Each structure stands twice: as C-alpha cells, then as structure tokens.
Amino acid sequence: MLLSGLIGACATEPCDPSVPPNPTLAALYERVYALESGKTQRSLRILHLGDSHIAGDRFSGALQSRFANRLGDAGRGQFPPGEPFPYYRRQGVSVQSSEGWTIFSSLYGQIVGPFGLSGYRAESASVSDWMSMRMTGAAPLNVVTLDLLQQPDGGAVEVFLNGASAGIFATDGPVPSLMQVWLDARQVSQIMIRPVGDGPVAVLGWGGAGEGPGVLYEAQGIPGATLRVMDAWDETIVSAQLAAMTPDLILLGYGTNEGFDDALDISLYEKLLERRLRWLRAQLPDVTIVVLGAFDGARLPAWRDQRLGGEAVAPSALPCSPLALNERAMYGTLSASRDPVLSRWHAPPNLDKVRAIQEKLARRLGTAYWDGAAAMGGACSIHRFVFQDPPKAYGDHVHLTPIGADHMAGRLWDFLMKPYASLVCRRQLTS
Numbered sequence: 065m066l067l068s069g070l071i072g073a074c075a076t077e078p079c080d081p082s083v084p085p086n087p088t089l090a091a092l093y094e095r096v097y098a099l100e101s102g103k104t105q106r107s108l109r110i111l112h113l114g115d116s117h118i119a120g121d122r123f124s125g126a127l128q129s130r131f132a133n134r135l136g137d138a139g140r141g142q143f144p145p146g147e148p149f150p151y152y153r154r155q156g157v158s159v160q161s162s163e164g165w166t167i168f169s170s171l172y173g174q175i176v177g178p179f180g181l182s183g184y185r186a187e188s189a190s191v192s193d194w195m196s197m198r199m200t201g202a203a204p205l206n207v208v209t210l211d212l213l214q215q216p217d218g219g220a221v222e223v224f225l226n227g228a229s230a231g232i233f234a235t236d237g238p239v240p241s242l243m244q245v246w247l248d249a250r251q252v253s254q255i256m257i258r259p260v261g262d263g264p265v266a267v268l269g270w271g272g273a274g275e276g277p278g279v280l281y282e283a284q285g286i287p288g289a290t291l292r293v294m295d296a297w298d299e300t301i302v303s304a305q306l307a308a309m310t311p312d313l314i315l316l317g318y319g320t321n322e323g324f325d326d327a328l329d330i331s332l333y334e335k336l337l338e339r340r341l342r343w344l345r346a347q348l349p350d351v352t353i354v355v356l357g358a359f360d361g362a363r364l365p366a367w368r369d370q371r372l373g374g375e376a377v378a379p380s381a382l383p384c385s386p387l388a389l390n391e392r393a394m395y396g397t398l399s400a401s402r403d404p405v406l407s408r409w410h411a412p413p414n415l416d417k418v419r420a421i422q423e424k425l426a427r428r429l430g431t432a433y434w435d436g437a438a439a440m441g442g443a444c445s446i447h448r449f450v451f452q453d454p455p456k457a458y459g460d461h462v463h464l465t466p467i468g469a470d471h472m473a474g475r476l477w478d479f480l481m482k483p484y485a486s487l488v489c490r491r492q493l494t495s
Contacts, residue, residue: 083486088432092352093484095312099135099277100488107138107276109309111284113181113294114317117359118285122469124317125155128281130477136278137203141309142211145186145267146195149287156202161195164188170296171286178240178298180211180268181305183286189219191261195270198254203274205252211269211305214243219263224256225249235265242268242301244308268301282309290325291318291336299343306347314344314351319358319422320462323415326396330414334421341429354480355426357419359472360437360446362409362461367402379459384409384447409447409461439475 098104110131118124128140143154146161148169153159168176170183179185186195199205208225210233218235225247233245252272259265273280286293322328344353364379385408391398392413398406419437426433441448449457449468456468464472 083482085487086432086483088426088430089352089354089480089483091350092313092480093487096135096484097488105277107273107278107280108135108313109141109311110279110281110313110315111141111181111306111309111311112282112315112317114285114315114356115289115319115321116285116287116463117320117469118283118317119149119287119289120151120285120463120469121154121283122464122466123473124281124283124285126466126470126473127476128155128279128283130473131279131281132203134279134481136276137274138276138278138280139203139205139273140271141273141280141282142182142209142269142271142284142305143197144182144184144284145270146184148182148184148186154202154283156200158198158200159196161186162193164190164193165195169286170293171289173296177296178213178301179296180242180298180301181282182211182269182284183289183293183297184268185213186267187264188259189261189264191259194256194258195267196254196256197270199252203278205255205272206248206250206275208247208249208252208255208272209270210245210247210257210267212243212245213240213266213268215240215264215266217263219265220260221257221265221267222260223247224254224258225252226254227256232260236263242304244304247272269305280309282311285317288321289318290321291316291333291340294340295336303347311348311351314348314353315356316341316344316353317356319356319418320361320415323358323418324361324363324412324462325414326399326412328414328418330417330421333418334425337421338425338429341425341431345429352432354432354434355422356476357422357433357435357437358415359462359464360411360440360443361415362411362444362446364409364461365399365402365406367404367407379409380451382408384444384461386410386443387413409444411443434476434479436472436476439472439479 099108112118112124146165148167165186165188168185170179212235214235214237220232220234222232223230230247362384387410395413423433446457446461454467455465457464
C-alpha cells in the first residue's frame with residue numbers, strides 16, 4: 065500500500081490517540097515512511113534471529129507475509145545451506161539436497177566452526193552432491209547470493225540458475241574467511257549448486273533478493289538454540305554479512321530454551337544479553353532492534369501420576385497454574401524430590417526471570433521490547449492455546465500451530481505498525 069492509500073484510510077478513520085508513539089521504533093518508522101511515500105527505492109531489510117519459533121518459519125513466515133503484503137516482497141535473503149535439520153522448511157520455497165553433504169551446527173559450539181549468521185555450514189567435495197532451491201510461492205530472485213567459506217585447498221563450486229550454468233567459483237584462499245558471490249539475474253525461480261570435485265566446498269548460506277523496492281525478510285533460526293549460540297559464530301564473518309545486508313530491523317527471538325533451563329545462571333545470562341545487544345549496535349549504529357520476550361510455555365513433570373496415588377492421568381486432564389512464591393523458592397528441592405505439588409502444567413521458574421531481564425536491558429539500552437507472553441494472554445496462556453478449537457499450540461505446551469503462529473505474528477505486527485499508522489495520520493492531519 066502506498067502512502068496515499070494509507071492517508072486516505074486515515075481520513076475516514078481519524079488517528080487513535082490511545083496509540084502513543086514508540087521512540088525506540090522511530091528510526092524504523094522513518095524507513096517505512098520513506099518506502100511508502102516513494103522517497104526511497106531501497107528495500108526495507110529485516111533480520112529475524114532465534115530458536116525453533118523462527119526455524120520452523122511459521123511465526124517468522126507469517127510476519128514476513130504481512131510485511132510483504134503491505135510493502136512489497138523483495139525476497140527472503142539468505143537461507144541456511146541444504147537441509148540443515150529434520151522437517152526444515154521455508155514458506156514459499158522448496159529446498160532439496162543430496163545426502164552426501166555434512167551439516168555442521170553452531171548449536172554444538174565453536175569446535176566445528178566457523179559459522180555465519182545462519183549458524184550452519186554444509187560441506188562436500190563430491191561432484192555427485194548438490195543442493196537445490198526452488199521458489200514455489202516466494203518472489204523470483206533478481207540477485208542471487210552465496211556465502212561460501214574461503215579456505216586453504218578449498219574446491220570450486222558451480223552455480224546453476226534456472227537450469228543454466230552461471231559460472232564456477234573457486235574457494236581456495238590463504239585463511240578461512242567469508243567469500244560472497246553476487247550474481248545479477250532476472251526472474252530466477254531455481255538455484256542449484258554442486259562441487260566441481262577438486263576439493264572441499266563449504267556453504268554458509270545461499271539465497272538472494274527479488275525485485276524491489278519492498279521488504280527483504282531474512283529469518284535465521286536454530287531448533288533448541290539459546291542466545292549463547294551466537295558465541296559460536298565467527299564475528300569477522302558475521303560482521304561482513306551484516307555490513308552486506310545492512311538490516312534496518314533486527315528481531316531477536318531467543319529466550320524460551322533459556323527459560324526451560326533450571327541450571328541457568330541468571331547473572332551470566334544478563335551479561336551475555338547485554339554484550340550481544342551492544343555488539344549488534346556497534347556493528348549497525350542505525351539499526352532498530354526489538355527484543356522479543358519469550359512466549360509463554362509450560363512443562364509437566366514426568367512423575368505427575370503421583371498426584372493421584374500412582375494412577376495414570378492423561379496430560380490433558382491436568383490443569384495449569386503458575387508457581388506460587390514458595391514453590392519458586394523451593395523449586396529445585398521440590399523437583400529433585402518429585403514432590404506431587406508440581407504435578408500440573410506450569411511455567412518453569414526461569415522463564416519469567418529471562419523475560420524480566422530482557423525487558424530491563426531493553427529499557428536500559430533504549431531498545432524496543434515486545435512481551436510475547438503478555439501478547440498471548442499471560443500466565444498459562446499456552447495451556448489455553450493447546451485446548452482451543454482449533455488449537456493454537458501443540459501438546460508440548462511450547463510450540464505454536466500454524467494458526468497460533470499466525471495469531472502471534474499478528475500481535476507483533478500490531479505492536480510494530482499500529483503506532484506507525486497513528487504517526488502517519490498525525491502527520492497528515494497537521495500538514
């Protein structure tokens with residue numbers, strides 16, 4: 065929608081004074097305003113980092129669709145190489161690969177590095193290996209980009225666009241470093257890459273951008289990840305990738321797995337989050353960062369059947385209620401002794417603590433914060449999501465169904481864009 069269309073809507077629906085401006089999103093609003101008003105042809109670039117909520121692309125994909133429908137689809141940026149984990153998918157894109165690739169994950173630490181923003185690396189030296197990406201609903205690509213690892217004795221890789229060879233690129237170099245390949249093309253709907261067979265090829269990411277202007281929305285998620293996974297990424301490589309992408313908005317979506325870790329050192333977590341926020345700001349001084357507060361989640365102890373004298377009780381028959389103060393204080397002891405008082409669905413005690421630190425640091429550093437749990441409905445909202453018809457969450461009380469993910473994407477969209485719509489209306493009314 066162009067600005068004129070939005071202004072027309074404002075004329076019939078006056079500004080809502082209950083939607084105050086959000087100063088932490090001011091830079092983002094200026095970028096969106098410039099794009100909608102036609103003052104810039106540069107696409108709005110969004111980088112969404114996080115755990116399985118992003119890896120599954122239900123939540124991130126639903127948010128991307130809203131941005132694309134509003135501002136235009138300029139592509140999904142870089143994807144992790146190959147098929148990095150079971151059930152990997154991206155909305156509008158079909159990815160396949162041969163079985164010979166070795167996939168390394170930053171979830172397991174620096175020892176198998178280096179890694180870039182995707183957190184994965186795929187390696188092969190065999191000419192029989194390949195990986196293919198086909199645009200099934202996403203916008204065709206006008207620019208194709210490969211993030212490769214240049215390394216001593218590295219082999220060459222051949223790139224095919226829509227079935228035709230677009231060149232062979234050698235990855236041999238004196239030291240391990242990022243090698244970016246940029247290919248100008250028109251209406252690319254299929255990419256395939258394969259090693260030439262003269263040495264190992266390491267792929268850190270691949271993808272590209274469609275015809276702009278619009279929104280380029282890159283989502284990089286790793287199932288089971290915590291914020292600490294970023295410590296396994298090579299900062300030199302990531303810095304170069306960020307400089308090439310120059311995102312306008314970073315959505316930082318970690319926290320669930322930290323919250324389910326009963327051994328989490330809260331003080332160390334706070335230091336880690338502050339260090340990462342400051343590092344991202346140092347790399348990109350003008351970027352808008354939104355810390356996404358962890359969604360609500362719940363667990364049910366394995367010894368739950370003690371609640372009714374050992375009789376088997378279906379998980380769906382047990383209620384959900386928050387931990388009382390004394391239960392929080394004694395949680396480790398109660399859990400170790402398998403006390404029946406915990407035999408119900410409840411959020412682990414560190415989940416609230418993680419969320420509190422996320423909000424505190426966001427406020428201290430002038431970064432935007434969105435409370436995902438509050439947007440769901442507060443304590444035990446995940447339990448209600450599970451038993452809604454149709455359900456918005458799966459029975460594990462952590463992951464969202466496509467319907468639930470779309471619902472939460474809508475809530476985040478409102479957080480980001482309702483103040484913007486009010487801002488545009490106020491500008492129109494005062495012009």
